[in-house]
Amino acid sequence: MSRTIPEQLTELKNFFEQKAEKLFPSVVPEAPVLGDAMAYSYHAGGKRIRPILSIAAAKALGKDPETIIPAALAIEMVHTYSLIHDDLPAMDNDDLRRGKPTSHIKYGEALAILAGDGLLTEAFRVAAEETGRGGISPGGQLHFIKKLSESAGIRGMVAGQVMDMEHPESKDADFLKQLHLRKTGAMIQLSCLVPAILWETPEKLYRALEDYGEKIGLLFQVTDDILDETATLAELGKTPGKDREQHKLTYLSVYGLNGARKLADSLLKDALMVLTNLPNPELLAGIARFIRERNH
Amino acid sequence: MSRTIPEQLTELKNFFEQKAEKLFPSVVPEAPVLGDAMAYSYHAGGKRIRPILSIAAAKALGKDPETIIPAALAIEMVHTYSLIHDDLPAMDNDDLRRGKPTSHIKYGEALAILAGDGLLTEAFRVAAEETGRGGISPGGQLHFIKKLSESAGIRGMVAGQVMDMEHPESKDADFLKQLHLRKTGAMIQLSCLVPAILWETPEKLYRALEDYGEKIGLLFQVTDDILDETATLAELGKTPGKDREQHKLTYLSVYGLNGARKLADSLLKDALMVLTNLPNPELLAGIARFIRERNH
Numbered sequence: 001m002s003r004t005i006p007e008q009l010t011e012l013k014n015f016f017e018q019k020a021e022k023l024f025p026s027v028v029p030e031a032p033v034l035g036d037a038m039a040y041s042y043h044a045g046g047k048r049i050r051p052i053l054s055i056a057a058a059k060a061l062g063k064d065p066e067t068i069i070p071a072a073l074a075i076e077m078v079h080t081y082s083l084i085h086d087d088l089p090a091m092d093n094d095d096l097r098r099g100k101p102t103s104h105i106k107y108g109e110a111l112a113i114l115a116g117d118g119l120l121t122e123a124f125r126v127a128a129e130e131t132g133r134g135g136i137s138p139g140g141q142l143h144f145i146k147k148l149s150e151s152a153g154i155r156g157m158v159a160g161q162v163m164d165m166e167h168p169e170s171k172d173a174d175f176l177k178q179l180h181l182r183k184t185g186a187m188i189q190l191s192c193l194v195p196a197i198l199w200e201t202p203e204k205l206y207r208a209l210e211d212y213g214e215k216i217g218l219l220f221q222v223t224d225d226i227l228d229e230t231a232t233l234a235e236l237g238k239t240p241g242k243d244r245e246q247h248k249l250t251y252l253s254v255y256g257l258n259g260a261r262k263l264a265d266s267l268l269k270d271a272l273m274v275l276t277n278l279p280n281p282e283l284l285a286g287i288a289r290f291i292r293e294r295n296h
Numbered sequence: 297m298s299r300t301i302p303e304q305l306t307e308l309k310n311f312f313e314q315k316a317e318k319l320f321p322s323v324v325p326e327a328p329v330l331g332d333a334m335a336y337s338y339h340a341g342g343k344r345i346r347p348i349l350s351i352a353a354a355k356a357l358g359k360d361p362e363t364i365i366p367a368a369l370a371i372e373m374v375h376t377y378s379l380i381h382d383d384l385p386a387m388d389n390d391d392l393r394r395g396k397p398t399s400h401i402k403y404g405e406a407l408a409i410l411a412g413d414g415l416l417t418e419a420f421r422v423a424a425e426e427t428g429r430g431g432i433s434p435g436g437q438l439h440f441i442k443k444l445s446e447s448a449g450i451r452g453m454v455a456g457q458v459m460d461m462e463h464p465e466s467k468d469a470d471f472l473k474q475l476h477l478r479k480t481g482a483m484i485q486l487s488c489l490v491p492a493i494l495w496e497t498p499e500k501l502y503r504a505l506e507d508y509g510e511k512i513g514l515l516f517q518v519t520d521d522i523l524d525e526t527a528t529l530a531e532l533g534k535t536p537g538k539d540r541e542q543h544k545l546t547y548l549s550v551y552g553l554n555g556a557r558k559l560a561d562s563l564l565k566d567a568l569m570v571l572t573n574l575p576n577p578e579l580l581a582g583i584a585r586f587i588r589e590r591n592h
Contacts, residue, residue: 028450030474031458035450085413090405109386110461113409114454117381120413121449124420128441138434145424145441153417154324154331158410162327165406178326 005286009052016051019066020073023130025122037107037115038122042080045098050075050191053216056283057209058195060275067134071144071194074123074131078152079187081119084112086161123148131198140198147190147197156186173254180221181214188220189213192284208277212284215271219291222264225250227296229257235296268292301582305348312347315362316369319426321418333403333411334418338376341394346371346487349512352579353505354491356571363430367440367490370419370427374448375483377415380408382457420444427494436494443486443493452482469550476517477510484516485509488580504573511567512584518560519587521546525553531592564588 003011024042028035051072055065087094087102088109095105104112127148131141150156160183167175192213196206227235228243229252243250251260271288275281299307320338324331347368351361383390383398384405391401400408423444427437446452456479463471488509492502523531524539525548539546547556567584571577 025450028455028458030478031450031455031462033462034455034458038450085409088409090409111458113381113384113386114458114461117412117416118450118454120416121445121454124441125445125449128438128445132438138438142424142428142434142437146421149417149421149424153421154321154327154334154414158414158417159324159327159330162324162330162407162410165410166327166329182326 005290008283008286009047009290012052012055013048015065016048016055016069016072019069020051020076023070023073023126024077025125028118033107033111034114034118037103037111038080038119040106041084041103041115042077042119044080044100046076046080048076049220050079050188053188053191053213053284053287054194056287057192060209060278060280060284061195061199061201061205062279063195063199064134067136068194068198070126070130070133071148071198072191074127074144074148075187075191075194077119077123077126078148078157081116081123082152082157082161082187084116084119088112091161091165120152136198137200140200144194144197147193151186151190156182157184160184160186167249176249176251176254177218179249180218184221185214185217188217192216204277208274211274212271212288215267215274216288216291219264219267219271219288222251222260222267223291223294225252226257226260226264227294228252231295264292301586304579304582305343305586308348308351309344311361312344312351312365312368315365316347316372319366319369319422320373321421324414329403329407330410330414333399333407334376334415336402337380337399337411338373338415340376340396342372342376344372345516346375346484349484349487349509349580349583350490352583353488356505356574356576356580357491357495357497357501358575359491359495360430363432364490364494366422366426366429367444367494368487370423370440370444371483371487371490373415373419373422374444374453377412377419378448378453378457378483380412380415384408387461416448432494433496436496440490440493443489447482447486452478453480456480456482463545472545472547472550473514475545476514480517481510481513484513488512500573504570507570508567508580508584511563511570512587515560515563515567515584515587518547518556518563519590521548522553522556522560523590523592524548527591560588 026035026039054068054072058065058068083097084103086092087097088104094102096102103115124145127145128141131144160179163179164183189210192209196209225243228240231240233240251263255263268288272285275285322331322335350364350368354361354364379393380399382388383393384400390398392398399411420441423441424437427440456475459475460479485506488505492505521539524536527536529536547559551559564584568581571581
């Protein structure tokens with residue numbers, strides 16, 4: 001009877017994509033190619049891990065998951081913009097993402113920049129215009145917009161990106177943590193906090209989701225670094241061992257493979273522990289275990 | 297006794313810059329160069345025409361101009377980001393702006409992209425976090441964020457940018473108007489609407505500012521095109537006649553010099569006429585006349 005975590009994740013992904021589809025602005029009448037470029041990257045096969053976390057967090061609080069869909073979409077649009085800009089020639093210069101041509105390869109660099117700008121700006125429109133359903137107050141909406149801008153911007157993701165660019169050779173464990181708390185951690189943590197932000201939520205529950213979000217954000221990065229070393233080409237969908245070849249600053253370069261595995265176990269344990277403060281934490285617990293055990 | 301319009305504009309610019317300074321996020325502790333790059337472009341000598349319009353519109357409605365400063369700052373930050381991204385090699389590829397090296401020349405292309413992303417994201421943080429002063433309701437703040445995202449994004453500025461890129465040889469007057477209503481017009485119109493958006497304002501006053509904003513947004517572009525042909529190098533601060541040399545789609549290429557002058561006069565007349573619906577329209581009227589008569 002009971003479904004496996006991968007089955008549940010697929011179900012939650014489908015739930016999100018179906019509900020979010022009508023809110024996604026894929027048609028831009030005055031500039032159709034802009035709408036095409038935005039939709040191309042948004043529909044490029046992402047795992048939707050951030051929306052899934054928001055839905056699971058809503059369930060953990062006993063809230064209706066459908067209410068958080070617009071906020072989850074705003075986060076996923078910000079995530080999509082960040083991938084488009086990260087792939088640009090001046091940044092990571094990647095031609096392929098998930099086996100498909102990146103935005104600037106398909107649409108040219110100028111349109112890729114503008115598609116990213118459009119997705120980021122439109123994410124805030126969705127946040128302002130669509131998150132007020134299901135009894136969410138204007139104060140709750142404003143709180144979400146504030147956290148979205150903090151997590152995505154110069155206190156979060158954009159700062160992390162600059163830290164990564166400016167210190168590629170740094171080998172300090174604390175710097176590595178601070179970098180990942182911002183570069184990927186802030187938006188993952190925000191995803192977990194969505195229901196606690198939109199609804200007025202007791203401090204204890206808010207803190208539990210905040211702590212859980214921080215732990216699994218880091219766990220995600222540590223397991224990413226482990227997989228780059230240990231996974232096969234088929235599992236990873238890209239050449240493994242690239243981090244080491246490029247002398248990248250990773251959890252493996254700082255802790256070694258065994259150290260990174262111990263750190264991952266410890267982050268998982270911490271994440272599971274804070275969840276005991278939530279009413280219905282089973283799904284969030286399953287996701288944390290899945291992130292630790294995944295092979296791609 | 298009475299000051300000239302240029303004197304008043306300087307005074308309003310100083311008022312804005314002084315009040316906005318403490319709200320501008322120029323220090324990013326984890327990534328100092330990011331804060332530097334954002335501040336460099338923000339302080340690069342812009343005329344602050346958009347904040348001045350917001351202040352003048354507040355005065356026209358008899359509202360306290362200080363209350364609109366955070367919203368005006370958010371708009372100016374979005375304007376600054378758009379200049380950074382427009383100047384990028386993949387876009388207009390400009391090395392100089394207002395006589396100074398552009399962001400990507402000074403900081404490199406990757407950091408210029410991220411400084412733009414940071415300014416855009418941070419503009420929404422300012423909008424969510426700082427616009428609630430002086431009795432502005434959360435509903436008024438949300439209304440502003442919604443209009444900011446619409447005017448800056450795929451219904452406004454970003455769409456206009458793509459229209460400009462995709463159809464550089466089009467010669468149609470209506471296309472030209474639709475392009476400029478979005479590319480520069482939407483954010484100028486929004487600047488005029490700020491007080492009407494933040495405060496609940498009677499429909500008639502809202503529409504008057506909306507109409508005025510549309511007219512002077514277009515007037516600004518028409519006079520820009522005229523000046524490119526008629527101003528001297530010293531007046532313009534850049535080589536005149538460049539539009540014609542590059543066969544750009546401008547109001548002169550569509551209407552000719554005399555036709556463009558007539559259009560400018562007609563837009564000014566329309567702008568002045570709608571202002572009669574406002575309690576204190578004198579400053580807005582002076583700004584409209586100044587835009588028509590300026591020589592740089």
